[in-house]
Amino acid sequence: xxxxxLINLVNxxxxxxxxxxxxxxxxxxxxxxxxxxxxxxxCGKTTTLRILGGFETPNQGKVIFQGKDISKLAPNERxxxxxxxxxxxxxxxxxxxxxxxxxxxxxKSKEYIKDKIKYxxxxxxxxxxxxxxxxxxxxxxxxxxxIARAIVNEPKVxxxxxxxxxxxxxxxxxxxxxxxxxxxxxxxxxxYVTHDQEEALTMSDTIVVMNQGYIQQIxxxxxxxxxxxxxxxxxxxxxxNIIPSIMVDDKLVNILGAxxxxxxxxxxxxxxxxVVIRPEDIDLVMPEEGIIRGVVxxxxxxGVHYEMDVMANGRxxxxxxxxxxxxxxxxxxxxxPFDIQIMNKPESEDEEAAEIVE
Amino acid sequence: MVKKFxxxxxxxxxxxxxxxxxxxxxxxxxxxxxxxSKWGGFTLHWYRELFxxxxxxxxxxxxxxxxxxxxxxxxxxxxxxxxxxxxxKRIPRTILLGITNIPMLNADIVTGISLMLIFIAMRYTxxxxxxxxxxxTFNIPYVILSVMxxxxxxxxxxxxxxxxxGATPVYAFFKVIFPDILSGVISxxxxxxxxxxxxxxxxxxxxxxEINTLSTKIYTExxxxxKPEMYxxxxxxxxxxxxxxxxxxxxxxxxxxxxxxxxxxLMNQ
Amino acid sequence: MKGMIIMxxxxxxxxxxxxxxxxxxxxxxxxxxxxxxxxxxxxxxGFIVLPLILILYYGLTNKSGExxxxxxxxxxxxxxxxxxxLALELSLISTIICLLxxxxxxxxxxxxxxxxxxxxxxxxxxxxxxxxxxxxIAWQNILxxxxxxxxxxxxxxxxxxxxxxxxxxxxxxxxxxxxxxxxLPIYNVLSKIDKDVVNAARDLGANGFxxxxxxxxxxxxxxxxxxxxxxxxxxxxxxxxxTILGGSKLVLIGNVIEQQFRLGNWNTGSxxxxxxxxxxxxxxxxxxxxxxxxxxSQIW
Numbered sequence: 001x002x003x004x005x006l007i008n009l010v011n012x013x014x015x016x017x018x019x020x021x022x023x024x025x026x027x028x029x030x031x032x033x034x035x036x037x038x039x040x041x042x043c044g045k046t047t048t049l050r051i052l053g054g055f056e057t058p059n060q061g062k063v064i065f066q067g068k069d070i071s072k073l074a075p076n077e078r079x080x081x082x083x084x085x086x087x088x089x090x091x092x093x094x095x096x097x098x099x100x101x102x103x104x105x106x107x108k109s110k111e112y113i114k115d116k117i118k119y120x121x122x123x124x125x126x127x128x129x130x131x132x133x134x135x136x137x138x139x140x141x142x143x144x145x146x147i148a149r150a151i152v153n154e155p156k157v158x159x160x161x162x163x164x165x166x167x168x169x170x171x172x173x174x175x176x177x178x179x180x181x182x183x184x185x186x187x188x189x190x191x192y193v194t195h196d197q198e199e200a201l202t203m204s205d206t207i208v209v210m211n212q213g214y215i216q217q218i219x220x221x222x223x224x225x226x227x228x229x230x231x232x233x234x235x236x237x238x239x240x241n242i243i244p245s246i247m248v249d250d251k252l253v254n255i256l257g258a259x260x261x262x263x264x265x266x267x268x269x270x271x272x273x274x275v276v277i278r279p280e281d282i283d284l285v286m287p288e289e290g291i292i293r294g295v296v297x298x299x300x301x302x303g304v305h306y307e308m309d310v311m312a313n314g315r316x317x318x319x320x321x322x323x324x325x326x327x328x329x330x331x332x333x334x335x336x337p338f339d340i341q342i343m344n345k346p347e348s349e350d351e352e353a354a355e356i357v358e
Numbered sequence: 359m360v361k362k363f364x365x366x367x368x369x370x371x372x373x374x375x376x377x378x379x380x381x382x383x384x385x386x387x388x389x390x391x392x393x394x395s396k397w398g399g400f401t402l403h404w405y406r407e408l409f410x411x412x413x414x415x416x417x418x419x420x421x422x423x424x425x426x427x428x429x430x431x432x433x434x435x436x437x438x439x440x441x442x443x444x445x446x447k448r449i450p451r452t453i454l455l456g457i458t459n460i461p462m463l464n465a466d467i468v469t470g471i472s473l474m475l476i477f478i479a480m481r482y483t484x485x486x487x488x489x490x491x492x493x494x495t496f497n498i499p500y501v502i503l504s505v506m507x508x509x510x511x512x513x514x515x516x517x518x519x520x521x522x523x524g525a526t527p528v529y530a531f532f533k534v535i536f537p538d539i540l541s542g543v544i545s546x547x548x549x550x551x552x553x554x555x556x557x558x559x560x561x562x563x564x565x566x567x568e569i570n571t572l573s574t575k576i577y578t579e580x581x582x583x584x585k586p587e588m589y590x591x592x593x594x595x596x597x598x599x600x601x602x603x604x605x606x607x608x609x610x611x612x613x614x615x616x617x618x619x620x621x622x623x624l625m626n627q
Numbered sequence: 628m629k630g631m632i633i634m635x636x637x638x639x640x641x642x643x644x645x646x647x648x649x650x651x652x653x654x655x656x657x658x659x660x661x662x663x664x665x666x667x668x669x670x671x672x673g674f675i676v677l678p679l680i681l682i683l684y685y686g687l688t689n690k691s692g693e694x695x696x697x698x699x700x701x702x703x704x705x706x707x708x709x710x711x712x713l714a715l716e717l718s719l720i721s722t723i724i725c726l727l728x729x730x731x732x733x734x735x736x737x738x739x740x741x742x743x744x745x746x747x748x749x750x751x752x753x754x755x756x757x758x759x760x761x762x763x764i765a766w767q768n769i770l771x772x773x774x775x776x777x778x779x780x781x782x783x784x785x786x787x788x789x790x791x792x793x794x795x796x797x798x799x800x801x802x803x804x805x806x807x808x809x810x811l812p813i814y815n816v817l818s819k820i821d822k823d824v825v826n827a828a829r830d831l832g833a834n835g836f837x838x839x840x841x842x843x844x845x846x847x848x849x850x851x852x853x854x855x856x857x858x859x860x861x862x863x864x865x866x867x868x869x870t871i872l873g874g875s876k877l878v879l880i881g882n883v884i885e886q887q888f889r890l891g892n893w894n895t896g897s898x899x900x901x902x903x904x905x906x907x908x909x910x911x912x913x914x915x916x917x918x919x920x921x922x923x924s925q926i927w
Binding site: 457556 | 663679731749764767907
């Protein structure tokens with residue numbers, strides 16, 4: 001992944017009637033990166049993707065591709081290809097004809113097309129499906145054909161609009177690995193849209209978290225997960241405990257009346273902040289060893305870990321642990337200073353939009 | 359935006375083409391002069407005459423009565439048939455549905471003639487009842503085809519659930535199945551009513567000398583010149599249907615209106 | 628009116644029989660339920676099957692009941708042959724005109740927002756609620772020598788047209804009466820095409836024309852077939868339109884058959900009807916070849 005900025009979205013705004021969907025969005029996408037637009041329904045991620053593909057025109061702003069302004073170009077003139085959410089296969093054509101569609105438009109030779117179809121089907125593990133019809137295929141197979149149809153055109157960028165949404169869990173997980181493998185084999189840029197944060201964390205090089213038309217945070221999966229910049233991101237990605245607290249001083253924060261050492265500085269003295277602690281970062285210890293004390297109120301076995309609710313200092317804390325503490329037992333809560341993430345409370349209008357909509 | 363303008367213009371032309379004759383008929387119904395192309399002044403004379411014209415009123419009565427009765431009987435027979443056909447095996451079902459298809463794909467004239475022949479062969483006098491029977495015959499397929507899709511959409515488990523809770527099959531039918539297919543039954547009825555109302559060819563062959571429906575009455579006057587009362591009548595019928603459809607559409611639109619905006623936004627995210 | 632229903636009925640029936648046999652819901656005891664179909668079966672046999680057999684009988688026999696093919700051979704009679712050919716010619720022309728007018732209209736209408744869907748259908752169907760005969764007679768008004776069209780042309784100092792009682796008038800009448808039956812099925816099919824499928828074609832490099840030829844038109848063919856069926860058969864067999872707009876000189880096969888029956892010549896009338904039915908059957912067979920996908924479209 002080079003630092004080369006392949007695509008630049010500049011000051012993109014889009015509204016439908018009175019509803020503002022995107023407000024002054026700025027984003028760049030690097031060559032060969034797997035970038036995911038992540039957010040809840042209605043956050044603007046699909047609209048952004050469609051603006052990239054040319055299926056929507058922004059009310060304001062430009063789309064720059066390799067330095068050239070492609071905002072006015074029709075979809076068929078852009079060097080991008082899209083994999084649609086519901087596959088959008090041509091039901092009246094065979095699989096071969098579907099895959100060959102873009103190549104025939106480009107007037108490639110018959111042998112070239114034949115080779116490409118073979119290559120594409122091999123790439124998505126559907127060899128031999130040339131003469132089948134789309135509606136005789138399962139959802140997962142149709143999805144792979146949709147991908148094959150797009151990549152044979154050797155686009156610089158592949159746009160994927162929640163392609164795995166309609167598949168069951170096991171198939172989805174398999175396809176996620178397939179997509180990563182494809183990207184590495186083809187060496188092209190993937191722009192992926194999803195509302196599934198696990199999916200985003202698994203596949204992406206870069207995640208762009210969006211809400212209500214604004215970008216909340218851009219970063220690698222680890223950055224987004226471990227250091228969310230605001231309450232929305234913290235709540236959207238993974239489970240978390242988000243607690244209003246007071247930053248006493250550098251490296252010291254008062255959570256629910258108890259002082260916890262932490263590692264963040266620069267937030268000021270006695271400032272109200274939001275604190276994020278991941279459930280797996282909470283250690284349940286003997287009551288006297290914890291920073292605060294509490295009682296276990298619920299215990300559920302989740303397979304990979306136990307999920308417990310602990311009532312401590314007036315709040316129910318969510319805890320994930322591979323060790324169990326039975327319901328009713330008294331426990332101590334201890335958190336490594338490094339695992340306490342401090343976030344500013346929202347101030348400006350922009351940040352208001354970032355708040356969790358309860 | 360030239361494309362849009364041409365598009366709108368074209369749609370306008372077609373609509374003009376479709377509605378021009380209708381407007382002419384409506385205008386003529388208010389025309390003082392009997393002439394069909396000269397305007398003699400506005401009048402409601404023909405509307406008054408209409409209700410005093412025994413012939414036309416009788417034809418109207420016959421038309422409405424036949425439409426209503428044939429639709430009703432066709433609905434009963436057709437709904438029963440749809441239920442039965444739905445639970446048949448492939449082959450008998452294919453045959454029955456195939457034959458159901460025949461009156462609809464066949465030309466009017468052939469259906470009309472064939473029915474006339476059977477009446478005559480059975481030495482059955484042509485009159486009200488022969489028309490009624492004919493209308494029922496071509497109405498039943500429409501009912502079957504309105505009800506069957508509803509039957510298919512039914513959740514098979516609701517019936518079983520009713521049985522599981524202690525209902526007899528008949529009770530379960532009327533409480534569970536029937537309400538679900540009711541919309542299909544009703545639209546089948548209205549369809550049949552409409553088909554019957556507008557029919558000319560089949561009625562023409564099976565009516566005999568005594569009775570007339572509106573369509574056949576009009577046909578007898580084609581050569582002589584249509585009485586303006588007919589224009590008045592058809593204007594009234596048209597306007598009442600128009601009002602009915604507007605009301606129904608408004609009702610449906612207000613139900614959908616609020617959710618439309620939301621769905622547009624969500625769709626595009 | 629009929630065509631609207633026939634359009635989706637034909638396709639629904641075929642799809643019902645071909646695909647869903649296994650998914651039908653079995654309500655109650657099998658024998659009990661099937662009894663419900665008896666009234667219909669009896670009715671069907673009596674009033675659909677037997678009547679057709681009668682036509683077959685009368686068509687193949689003469690007045691004394693002896694077997695003969697002369698009734699059918701009547702079609703070779705110059706007047707009858709002319710009537711059939713004229714009917715074929717005019718109905719084909721009408722069907723083509725309907726197709727050419729309806730397709731662009733359906734494309735324009737299907738591009739609009741989803742909310743206007745039922746409104747569009749309503750507007751197109753509404754003229755059908757005026758009595759069929761009166762609508763045709765209205766055209767008589769318009770096209771007459773002293774009719775409304777000529778009145779307007781005179782007013783504009785343009786030469787008057789003599790359209791009434793010509794084949795043109797008949798074609799006009801056919802197109803007018805059956806155009807909605809071509810518009811609705813095509814509109815239905817076009818509005819059901821997934822917008823993303825069109826987007827996918829554009830995404831893969833196709834321009835507007837290529838997208839239409841390779842994607843939109845092929846996917847709309849079931850609707851086109853429905854429309855053609857709904858226009859061609861009624862046009863071919865009409866006698867009302869030719870009577871009202873064609874005058875007594877222009878005779879279509881429908882007129883011939885109607886005349887025969889009016890005069891009491893059931894044998895000859897039936898013979899000619901059999902010939903007509905063969906034509907109808909043939910055109911259905913040809914059309915069903917193109918309609919591979921028997922998934923019809925619903926009006927409501």
